[in-house]
Amino acid sequence: ETFAPARKLAFIQCVGSRDFRFYPFCSGYCCMHSIKEAIIANEHEPETTSTIFGMDIRAVGKGFEEYKIRGGNNSGITYVRGRVAEITEGPNHNPVVIYEDTKERKVKAEEFEMVILATACAPSKGIVDLSRIVGFELDDYQFVKTSSLSPVDTTTPGIFVCGCAESPMDVPESVAQASSAAERAAEIAFQEDLEKEKAVA
Structure with missing residues (x-):
């Protein structure tokens, strides 16, 4: 059985980080890494679109802000300021992201073909x-x-x-x-x- 490539992606930032229940610190590099992966996905499959969910996008390095904007303008990336509450399974067995859009102050749901989690940078177990x-x-x-x-x-x-x-x-x-x-x-x-x-x- 073959699988078609996922063309509608969701990247969820700060999974386990900036959260006092787990790791209260920001892992620093996750935002730019997600943007890079979304851009690469679009380069491989131009029909691919990505939505990046986060409290904010921390593009703090030299040229990072421009890179973020270029991703939005040229690589089909949408940035959503919001907090993801839950991921459920839709009728087509695709993941459905339920989130609060903090700009519009509304709870929304959107179906994607793949969800990628940007998890916290935890210390080594050893x-x-x-x-x-x-x-x-x-x-x-x-x-x-x-x-x-x-x-x-x-x-x-x-x-x-x-x-x-x-x-x-x-x-x-x-x-x-x-x-x-x-x-x-x-x-x-x-x-x-x-x-x-x-x-x-």
Whole structure:
């Protein structure tokens, strides 16, 4: 049996995040990731349309707002400011999204062919055990604890962190932080070599 490609998509943002019952923080990269996936879907199948449901779209990086607008203008994306309450099954076995449109202050329902959930960026399940073994501390959300002045330094000297182990972040930010962590490690190695040279001299 073959399946036709889904051409009417719904992306639901903040599933489990910005919610005090689960994770109260914003995961940061989900909005732009959903927009990118919706644009790619439209590129593969030009008849594809996407609706992105969210409390707001957080396009905070350089050029991100323009990218969001371009997606709406050229890639069949509709942005709906609202809160999804429930997903049910329609008469054609398609998902039906029931949501509150917070702009119009109305409860609405719309049928889609596929629903994609943008879930929270949760800490790794093994991070608690790793922190006990290595000895660094975790923050209130179980990410590796750092300070604003030393964002790659853990509470254990000589151990550095980067990427989503420290906090939710996208790929470019993770790469930049990884470079910083590598530089900090190299700095310590250089200091140790310098001390050895002094001892020999």
